[in-house]
Amino acid sequence: xxxxxxxxxxxxxxxxxxxxxxxxxxxxxxxxxxxxxxxxxxxxxxxxxxxxxxxxxxxxxxxxxxxxxxxxxxxxxxxxxxxxxxxxxxxxxxxxxxxxxxxxxxxxxxxxxxxxxxxxxxxxxxxxxxxxxxxxxxxxxxxxxxxxxxxxxxxxxxxxxxxxxxxxxxxxxxxxxxxxxxxxxxxxxxxxxxxxxxxxxxxxxxxxxxxxxxxxxxxxxxxxxxxxxxxxxxxxxxxxxxxxxxxxxxxxxxxxxxxxxxxxxxxxxxxxxxxxxxxxxxxxxxxxxxxxxxxxxxxxxxxxxxxxxxxxxxxxxxxxxxxxxxxxxxxxxxxxxxxxxxxxxxxxxxxxxxxxxxxxxxxxxxxxxxxxxxxxxxxxxxxxxxxxxxxxxxxxxxxxxxxxxxxx
Numbered sequence: 198x199x200x201x202x203x204x205x206x207x208x209x210x211x212x213x214x215x216x217x218x219x220x221x222x223x224x225x226x227x228x229x230x231x232x233x234x235x236x237x238x239x240x241x242x243x244x245x246x247x248x249x250x251x252x253x254x255x256x257x258x259x260x261x262x263x264x265x266x267x268x269x270x271x272x273x274x275x276x277x278x279x280x281x282x283x284x285x286x287x288x289x290x291x292x293x294x295x296x297x298x299x300x301x302x303x304x305x306x307x308x309x310x311x312x313x314x315x316x317x318x319x320x321x322x323x324x325x326x327x328x329x330x331x332x333x334x335x336x337x338x339x340x341x342x343x344x345x346x347x348x349x350x351x352x353x354x355x356x357x358x359x360x361x362x363x364x365x366x367x368x369x370x371x372x373x374x375x376x377x378x379x380x381x382x383x384x385x386x387x388x389x390x391x392x393x394x395x396x397x398x399x400x401x402x403x404x405x406x407x408x409x410x411x412x413x414x415x416x417x418x419x420x421x422x423x424x425x426x427x428x429x430x431x432x433x434x435x436x437x438x439x440x441x442x443x444x445x446x447x448x449x450x451x452x453x454x455x456x457x458x459x460x461x462x463x464x465x466x467x468x469x470x471x472x473x474x475x476x477x478x479x480x481x482x483x484x485x486x487x488x489x490x491x492x493x494x495x496x497x498x499x500x501x502x503x504x505x506x507x508x509x510x511x512x513x514x515x516x517x518x519x520x521x522x523x524x525x526x527x528x529x530x531x532x533x534x535x536x537x538x539x540x541x542x543x544x545x546x547x548x549x550x551x552x553x554x555x556x557x558x559x560x561x562x563x564x565x566x567x568x569x570x571x572x573x574x575x576x577x578x579x580x581x582x583x584x585x586x587x588x589x590x591x592x593x594x595x596x597x598x599x600x601x602x603x604x605x
Contacts, residue, residue: 214255217291228248239411239423240419241415259293260417262294262326262327263324268331268375275403276404292410293325296324297309325361325363326355326363328352328387329369334383335381336383340383353390359394360395361422363396364399366399366401367402369398370387370399371385371386371388372386374513395421397412397425398429400428400430404434407486438480438524440477440479443484449470454467466500470523473518478522
């Protein structure tokens with residue numbers, strides 16, 4: 198982690214990557230992943246190929262990032278640390294200058310407090326504040342204090358001087374788990390308290406780390422946050438419900454649903470709607486933007502229903518197994534049941550298979566033959582042709598060649 202000692206201040210991202218010995222190939226891989234996560238909605242990734250994105254990023258100044266923890270489980274930090282290509286220590290920390298982070302920094306106590314003051318005072322109006330966890334507001338904020346100060350006071354003091362504030366995770370976005378039920382601590386999200394500073398919510402439990410990097414780089418590149426929806430979520434990451442591109446969508450459309458965990462439908466990867474999947478009512482890109490570049494690393498990918506963690510009105514409020522609201526499309530109920538038994542193949546299927554195999558064999562035989570021209574065929578079978586089409590000389594091919602030789 199780069200501390201606020203000034204050694205690497207003022208460098209562009211490209212200069213820092215070169216200084217750190219990061220191979221260009223790894224950087225291009227990162228830019229490719231960023232384009233996959235945000236194919237539209239970012240000026241930064243609106244390019245023809247990853248090389249153009251890399252050129253844009255390399256010319257930007259490394260942003261100072263201050264990361265505060267409030268009521269959280271540190272899961273959002275963990276998802277950033279688990280990026281697998283390239284590793285966070287190889288690349289991401291060379292793109293951002295993480296000047297304060299309670300979990301990752303080696304210092305503590307007075308050293309940590311001094312690092313925070315240096316980062317804030319030395320980069321006032323330029324640093325990004327990333328907030329992880331909800332902020333407790335009841336009883337004058339006594340449920341959480343940092344260095345003797347309530348979290349509400351810390352958020353106001355540090356957030357008011359930031360270039361932009363990014364609430365990472367559902368807890369920081371709207372209260373998350375701490376705000377569920379009776380909400381005994383009065384937990385709220387960043388945007389409920391902070392005013393006058395651009396704020397972007399990245400809900401998720403946890404969110405995809407590329408959403409964070411994409412948002413920071415977009416603000417650096419354009420000076421403005423990416424286009425946001427009514428919940429202050431960037432549209433490039435929360436532009437559609439999971440159901441639209443869910444890998445189990447075909448089973449939904451065909452009326453194939455798992456009825457309980459472990460049944461035949463569940464083991465065969467059928468739709469999890471009847472098990473409480475909230476995908477039809479949840480805006481997120483989990484189905485197409487894989488975590489840590491590993492396929493199926495998300496709830497539905499491992500056979501668990503989506504809990505709607507990006508939606509304030511669903512996650513931690515709606516019972517897990519309650520069926521979600523499906524917008525603009527309803528699950529079919531007119532299809533006959535699908536039989537999974539392994540019986541003898543039907544006659545029609547056998548016949549169709551025979552036709553396919555026969556056609557393939559016939560095509561292979563035909564491809565192996567040497568096709569003859571019409572003249573060659575006439576020379577080989579003159580007796581079968583009309584007189585006017587027979588070769589000159591009236592005989593077979595040998596006689597025709599003999600006549601030509603005699604004439605010569």
